[in-house]
Amino acid sequence: MTTRDKIVDTLEEIALLLELKGENPFKIRAYRTGAEVVQSYPGDIVQKAADNQLKDIKGIGSALQEKLQELASTGELEFHKNLRAEFPESIFELFDIQGLGPKKIKALYEQLGVKGLADLQRVCDSGEAAQLAGFGKKSVDKIREAIAFREQNSGCFHQDVAMASAELVREALQAHPAAGRVEAAGSLRRGKETLHDLDFIVATKRPQEIMDYFVGLPFVTQVINHGSTKSSIRLENGIQCDLRAVSNTELPFALNYFTGSKEHNVAMRGRALKRGYTLNEYRLAPTGEAKDISANIHEEADLYRALGLDYIDPALRENAGEIEAAEKGLLPRLVELENLRGTFHNHTIASDGNATLAEMADAAQELGLEYLGIADHSKASFQANGLDEKRLRHQIAEIAELNKTYEGFRLFAGTECDILKDGSLDFDDGLLSELDYVVASVHNVFNLPEKEMTARLIRAIENPHVTMLGHLTGRLLLKREPYAVNVPMILDAAAETGTLIELNANPWRLDMDWRWWKLAKEKGVKCAINPDAHSTRGLQCLAFGVRIARKGWLTRDDVINCLSLAKVTEAIAAKRQRHS
């Protein structure tokens, strides 16, 4: 069965391969456009393609119509197969290296026979790469750094992929008749920003049966371990998944132990010892005269209570003050997805999103939100089709019109305004003042020294129209390092000016990092959880943002999205009013 995703992937791969061949850039773009159109087409485009009913779809001309028909009806495409045959499979690895584009990959492949990462490392080390035209010592050094960065993160995955895989595994396990409770543990449960494996615990009386079933599941591509209570497999996407079978009574202990973090566990064990117990993954047992209380422990919460602690949410288990807080009854009541009543920073087809204003608004309402902020790119982000003054004013008017049609819901007119190299903004204050709010973000010149980058951001923060700072460090998890910026100084400036900091909920960003939010909260800086959605589906990234906010100890009072429509309207106008 051909799926929409497969068609999209095929078209994108064709674009990549054509680039490698040095084809006409417009032809390449046509395939990329085609992929986008297929991705966002409302309706069953696969069926339509198979039936050759693709006429009059903008972006799909005669050549793509034919290819899509072949692809949809046969599941294959001769043209694609032939293209693939021209290059080794592993060549795609090279596109993950920052600083390598199609031209350089082409040169490496044709002149040095570089087929993948291993070859790339070799020709960098041997000095061959530096000899190529267009290459030199500096570029080779950069490539080596990029390889090292990639290797450091190899076997790591973004939250969206990990969560989807975890759901698949959980459902499969739960379906077995001998499976009792099935729980995800590990860093997934703690809500870490990236993950390298999935840990599951199942309560059962027949562990061997569960293990045999687990390693034989259809999505298993490799069996790493297969024992009577512990097995490890690899999924199709490369994620390793460990499963442990325990008894019902052991479950709370196993769950606690395998959720971690290691540091949290060490602290817990130490605490148990002080109270006369030894704690491990199976039980809490008295070491001396203490009374055996294990029969009273059915849930993790009972275990924490037994150690004189309030229940500590998995998100907080990083040994970063959570045990002390739990002892004193000072743990925060963490924000929940259900607390969010709206969100900011979302894109539409006006810039690089693929849904219209109305579609985004409808999707937001379906999620139960009361307001949605639109923040399309500004003109300096040309590559993202950023709006100029005229188009933005047109969008403001469009939003005003749409707002007349809603009851109990509102679109906010905003912008994701580029912060230019010197810290000035891409739009003048006159236009910014016509908007409901402004997200200010950096999209170019990432390599400034920390001092200059910090000054750049602070200058933007000091603009009275800047409501919030977008993706603070510009990092792309597992792909690009954050840029150098002094976060405490930024937080001070934000606190002083009443500027919000975004928690960008895109699983590739999750920026500002969760490790800073506790400090931000202490300084009185508020958070805006934003999905940075480029489609209606993208709004669901909010869930990832909430997970990170929880790791940052944030409560509903710290997150502006938890305010009602009336209150949030005041809140986003507050900074500006200080200055008027």
Place this chain on the structure above:
DNA sequence: CTTTCTCTAAAGTGCACTGTGGCCAGTGC
């Protein structure tokens, strides 16, 4: 490869930055 047109040919997203090689090409947003 697609769209648009002045309708069978031309135009189709711009800029900053980096490094290399000698004033340009590749990359990334």
